[in-house]
Amino acid sequence: xxxxxxxxxxxxxxxxxxxxxxxxxxxxxxxxxxxxxxxxxxxxxxxxxxxxxxxxxxxxxxxxxxxxxxxxxxxxxxxxxxxxxxxxxxxxxxxxxxxxxxxxxxxxxxxxxxxxxxxxxxxxxxxxxxxxxxxxxxxxxxxxxxxxxxxxxxxxxxxxxxxxxxxxxxxxxxxxxxxxxxxxxxxxxxxxxxxxxxxxxxxxxxxxxxxxxxxxxxxxxxxxxxxxxxxxxxxxxxxxxxxxxxxxxx
Amino acid sequence: xxxxxxxxxxxxxxxxxxxxxxxxxxxxxxxxxxxxxxxxxxxxxxxxxxxxxxxxxxxxxxxxxxxxxxxxxxxxxxxxxxxxxxxxxxxxxxxxxxxxxxxxxxxxxxxxxxxxxxxxxxxxxxxxxxxxxxxxxxxxxxxxxxxxxxxxxxxxxxxxxxxxxxxxxxxxxxxxxxxxxxxxxxxxxxxxxxxxxxxxxxxxxxxxxxxxxxxxxxxxxxxxxxxxxxxxxxxxxxxxxxxxxxxxxxxxxxxxxxxxxxxxxxxxxxxxxxxxxxxxxxxxxxxxxxxxxxxxxxxxxxxxxxxxxxxxxxxxxxxxxxxxxxxxxxxxxxxxxxxxxxxxxxxxxxxxxxxxxxxxxxxxxxxxxxxxxxxxxxxxxxxxxxxxxxxxxxxxxxxxxxxxxxxxxxxxxxxxxxxxxxxxxxxxxxxxxxxxxxxxxxxxxxxxxxxxxxxxxxxxxxxxxxxxxxxxxxxxxxxxxxxxxxxxxxxxxxxxxxxxxxxxxxxxxxxxxxxxxxxxxxxxxxxxxxxxxxxxxxxxxxxxxxxxxxxxxxxxxxxxxxxxxxxxxxxxxxxxxxxxxxxxxxxxxxxxxxxxxxxxxxxxxxxxxxxxxxxxxxxxxxxxxxxxxxxxxxxxx
Numbered sequence: 083x084x085x086x087x088x089x090x091x092x093x094x095x096x097x098x099x100x101x102x103x104x105x106x107x108x109x110x111x112x113x114x115x116x117x118x119x120x121x122x123x124x125x126x127x128x129x130x131x132x133x134x135x136x137x138x139x140x141x142x143x144x145x146x147x148x149x150x151x152x153x154x155x156x157x158x159x160x161x162x163x164x165x166x167x168x169x170x171x172x173x174x175x176x177x178x179x180x181x182x183x184x185x186x187x188x189x190x191x192x193x194x195x196x197x198x199x200x201x202x203x204x205x206x207x208x209x210x211x212x213x214x215x216x217x218x219x220x221x222x223x224x225x226x227x228x229x230x231x232x233x234x235x236x237x238x239x240x241x242x243x244x245x246x247x248x249x250x251x252x253x254x255x256x257x258x259x260x261x262x263x264x265x266x267x268x269x270x271x272x273x274x275x276x277x278x279x280x281x282x283x284x285x286x287x288x289x290x291x292x293x294x295x296x297x298x299x300x301x302x303x304x305x306x307x308x309x310x311x312x313x314x315x316x317x318x319x320x321x322x323x324x325x326x327x328x329x330x331x332x
Numbered sequence: 333x334x335x336x337x338x339x340x341x342x343x344x345x346x347x348x349x350x351x352x353x354x355x356x357x358x359x360x361x362x363x364x365x366x367x368x369x370x371x372x373x374x375x376x377x378x379x380x381x382x383x384x385x386x387x388x389x390x391x392x393x394x395x396x397x398x399x400x401x402x403x404x405x406x407x408x409x410x411x412x413x414x415x416x417x418x419x420x421x422x423x424x425x426x427x428x429x430x431x432x433x434x435x436x437x438x439x440x441x442x443x444x445x446x447x448x449x450x451x452x453x454x455x456x457x458x459x460x461x462x463x464x465x466x467x468x469x470x471x472x473x474x475x476x477x478x479x480x481x482x483x484x485x486x487x488x489x490x491x492x493x494x495x496x497x498x499x500x501x502x503x504x505x506x507x508x509x510x511x512x513x514x515x516x517x518x519x520x521x522x523x524x525x526x527x528x529x530x531x532x533x534x535x536x537x538x539x540x541x542x543x544x545x546x547x548x549x550x551x552x553x554x555x556x557x558x559x560x561x562x563x564x565x566x567x568x569x570x571x572x573x574x575x576x577x578x579x580x581x582x583x584x585x586x587x588x589x590x591x592x593x594x595x596x597x598x599x600x601x602x603x604x605x606x607x608x609x610x611x612x613x614x615x616x617x618x619x620x621x622x623x624x625x626x627x628x629x630x631x632x633x634x635x636x637x638x639x640x641x642x643x644x645x646x647x648x649x650x651x652x653x654x655x656x657x658x659x660x661x662x663x664x665x666x667x668x669x670x671x672x673x674x675x676x677x678x679x680x681x682x683x684x685x686x687x688x689x690x691x692x693x694x695x696x697x698x699x700x701x702x703x704x705x706x707x708x709x710x711x712x713x714x715x716x717x718x719x720x721x722x723x724x725x726x727x728x729x730x731x732x733x734x735x736x737x738x739x740x741x742x743x744x745x746x747x748x749x750x751x752x753x754x755x756x757x758x759x760x761x762x763x764x765x766x767x768x769x770x771x772x773x774x775x776x777x778x779x780x781x782x783x784x785x786x787x788x789x790x791x792x793x794x795x796x797x798x799x800x801x802x803x804x805x806x807x808x809x810x811x812x813x814x815x816x817x818x819x820x821x822x823x824x825x826x827x828x829x830x831x832x833x834x835x836x837x838x839x840x841x842x843x844x845x846x847x848x849x850x851x852x853x854x855x856x857x858x859x860x861x862x863x864x865x866x867x868x869x870x871x872x873x874x875x876x877x878x879x880x881x882x883x884x885x886x887x888x889x890x891x892x893x894x895x896x897x898x899x900x901x902x903x904x905x906x907x908x909x910x911x912x913x914x915x916x917x918x919x920x921x922x923x924x925x926x927x928x929x930x931x932x933x934x935x936x937x938x939x940x941x942x943x944x945x946x947x948x949x950x951x952x953x954x955x956x957x958x959x960x961x962x963x964x965x966x967x968x969x
Binding site: 147 | 379397398399401406418454456461465466467468474490491493497503505508511519569572573608609610611712718782785829832881
């Protein structure tokens, strides 16, 4: 198939940036979207031009490194699919495709399609863990967890930290990301002990990093490649209110 | 030189305890005066950095990705082994040890393997305490499944994303230490050289991948946790960025490289579909619990699988290995698959594939159960191939996946350069000539959580902290060398891209140094690699400069190292005139095509020393001594 691409080019954080137009011919529909960009980059290099910088690594949908907005949708048109798993069979001959980086106040652009997502790491550093030391822990089967709870925890823990939820949100909110970690750990008995403290620390970090608030657009769930549910945001809110009451009473 | 693995004496089940007792300690108040560099933040790096930080050392952690949560351990699917015997099916530490050493075809260090089995139970406890959501039954207890090379169910798992969940556990522990200020993190930073001062490892030179700045960092000890080198095959299941650079540059600074030719080809990957393909995707070995591998009995049978009746199918693994069946170890399954495809009975485009069929299991257990066990894998298969594996069998083919070889380390995980420790896939020690499924995650975490914290203290207690700083002349020289090699690459301005060279190298390696190796093929490979490398330095085209983010330059440095390192793999494969585990020399096999091991002449670790550009590396041997098990002919029949 033949394609017309408009790709965001930006030399660095201080550059204004612009869309450049590229025409690609004879693209096979069995290759992935990133392999299509590889082909374009090979052509650019041979023409003596600078290739397009974009993040990617595992190319099997789990590392969370790839991060492209395709025709206005983070990770592109296919549901529950990262860009690296998106194949060209979902496009057709003659398509015009716009490719942009994640856009959010908390994700400054580094170059072209690459952004800095360090803010997500800092939310986790604020408390997205169980504060257990290495060693000296009880036998694994002494902590029993109802299967239903373990399954919900796992649903939430599947988040790959790509940031598509933030890119999709009109407020640039990281609520779904934060809620996923809060829920994962709050569902488990070993995570309950710090639940109140954790939700407060993580929400504070989220605000500090410049992420917006949630106003129930639910674009995040629609864009999430792992199908993380907005119900977890309700869980975060419930945990947060519980923590506030606890703080008041103590 | 005969290398000494520094294994404690005494009965095998007491060795690790004995070593822990005899090792020196550092007082809590003094620990923060010691600086430790950890390179790589996958499972071994993240667990090591977190644990060392928690103990009070000053740790600096480096990764090339934008976040430590993205190390390639995250892509491991199936599970992690432990000798818990929760399944009450006869498992024990000794049995786990025996399976692993047999799985490695008696080419691993016995004492290391036993320690791995011993520590395995602690790892599961640790991960559960961290909140890793392992699969559970309705009573709330942990579930297990089986993996290749074992007759018991000792594999713990979190759906098809066990590596992800374990890494996120370690990443959480690491994040906690970053917040506590004991670990300083340097993401998007790549190690490009090891600095050795007075014969000891004292620092690294790195490139900031955003600004291009070349910097050096000094420390009292270095831990390399930089993973394996399967990407030398171009198409592999590794992440695009996985590379050998850190380990290879340590090799060039004097660290011995052990068993480089032991590379694992995983039997169940999605077959290659076209020339622009950039990577291969693994379909977890756990699928072989419920999937049956088969091909048509007749050559060139092009009927769709559903139209081939039962008696015209060859369930090749069940036929050849009746007791292990579809759960035969990876090296054996891969070879069996290659053989039927070479015989013209492969399926799919080009005949490079076999079926992995779930229809019997779906009939037996129901589609819901199968979905629960492998749902994400079936989804992934559909995304890539456009086919629904609930309705028709998967097509699979072997692909490079893991490298058992790595930098040589002693029992304490220290290389021959004092102060340089090597953890996880980057070292060579525990898997011999073939790794069993669900042992990689285990080894990475054992090294990081429970071995390095003890053994590094024993080294540090003997030295004065902070004696070497980046003012030492060795740092300046190393930085100059790195800058010079980058400028050299950029100045070539040829006509071929880095990717084109990488693809050509991969084809040489796959054809001649892949699943079956012969003397003639290996000699050919040596010649072709030398040619390709010469061409690379005359004709590679790298756009842009060195002073900002330049992904082509990053790739060029890695491919340049692969082009040199490939030669070492071939030299090792040529010298090992036997077949063992994943290393099959066509000249040395039984009439049935099983590998023929030569314990009399090759029961040792080959550790190669760099002797300078253009000179052959020197071979050192560490004899493998088996005190607790008798090396036998490996049989899975």
